Amino acid sequence: TKLYPTRSHTGAAQGGMCAALSNVEEDYWEWHAFDTVKGSDYLGDQDAIDIMCKEAIDAVVDLEHFGLPFSRTPEGKIDQRRFGGHTRSHGEAPVRRACYAADRTGHMILQTLYQRCVSQGVNFFNEFQVFDVLFEGEGADRRAAGVVAYELSTGDLH
Known part of the structure; x- marks a missing residue:
């Protein structure tokens, strides 16, 4: 990351996911x-948008399972609120789609994901900027093998 993982702008987001x-x-x-x-x-x-919208449902459920304290309905379900531009029936009327954690949604997402990474043993490289991702293999076997990164504090390339 270019900064410490929990110092990103995501922490300022209030509205919802x-x-x-x-x-x-x-x-x-x-x-x-x-x-x-x-x-x-x-x-x-539009293909990427379809994937994002389909997978958003599972992403919220995953965050809930990781411990994110979403606001709840009286029945105990994740509460949802309206945001501008969210409609039902392709523009017919507004719909409640934003899942939120009071007014600290971004902060709670950051903290939850950071704690999950720490519990899984993820190594963080703070104050590095990635210039390129290196791949090996072809087709379905292609996978990330490394990165070219710039260390902000020294100017070194790694």
């Missing part, structure tokens, strides 16, 4: 994708 959970109102990932494409003025990579 969007996923079509349907915990509060009917919602579908396809509606989420429509709103995201429309919000990008149709310039966003």
